Amino acid sequence: MIDRRSIVKGITILPLLAVAGGIGTALLSYLKPTWKPLALPVTEKPLNEDKIVGTLEEFAKDYDVKEFIFTQVTVEYTARGRAATDVLGYAVRVPNGSLNAAEVGVGPNGLRRGYGEADYKGQKYSIVVVSRICAHLGCIFQYHTPAEVCSGFNYCGGKTPMFSCPCHLSVYDPAQKQDVPGVGQLAGKVVSGPAPRTPFPFDFALEDGKIIVKSYG
Numbered sequence: 001m002i003d004r005r006s007i008v009k010g011i012t013i014l015p016l017l018a019v020a021g022g023i024g025t026a027l028l029s030y031l032k033p034t035w036k037p038l039a040l041p042v043t044e045k046p047l048n049e050d051k052i053v054g055t056l057e058e059f060a061k062d063y064d065v066k067e068f069i070f071t072q073v074t075v076e077y078t079a080r081g082r083a084a085t086d087v088l089g090y091a092v093r094v095p096n097g098s099l100n101a102a103e104v105g106v107g108p109n110g111l112r113r114g115y116g117e118a119d120y121k122g123q124k125y126s127i128v129v130v131s132r133i134c135a136h137l138g139c140i141f142q143y144h145t146p147a148e149v150c151s152g153f154n155y156c157g158g159k160t161p162m163f164s165c166p167c168h169l170s171v172y173d174p175a176q177k178q179d180v181p182g183v184g185q186l187a188g189k190v191v192s193g194p195a196p197r198t199p200f201p202f203d204f205a206l207e208d209g210k211i212i213v214k215s216y217g
């Protein structure tokens, strides 16, 4: 039988237990990780929209060039969920046979990585599509004639237009390939200056006479 003394003792200890329980719960919820830490946005669409750079007919002859801007969309760990960055690019027609599409610019999912070839309306086109961000320290490079490359960039060994960077004088030849470890053979060999590798390629398709950039980086 429960005596009166035990009942009083039980009543006294109840508030203490309640306080201890409250403190314990607060401590646990403080230590416990947040339930949903910055969940990634769920998207059904690819992050990057296709960018039509132009038509092959715009590249009537070797070394014709066209500038473009590709808006790269990436996941960002903020409330906005994504960020858009404009990346400058060049598309250049190079002479047929200077590069081989079977070994240069083989990209994922059947895409071309920086270099592709297409037959269109009785002509064969060999097209290089790269970022203008210099692979050395990120300046924006230009497209120059051989004379400009020789007088301004300390490289006189070429007879064709090239990409050349004003910051530390790297020169890239779009019509030559270079092996980039871990990536493969890419167009845009470094022929002079400190750049460690070719320009960064865009992944693109040549469809119905159009150059369509799909992604970058």
Ligand code: FES
Binding pocket: 134, 135, 136, 137, 138, 139, 165, 166, 167, 168, 169, 170, 193, 194, 195
């Ligand atoms: S950033 Fe282009 S050569 Fe240095």
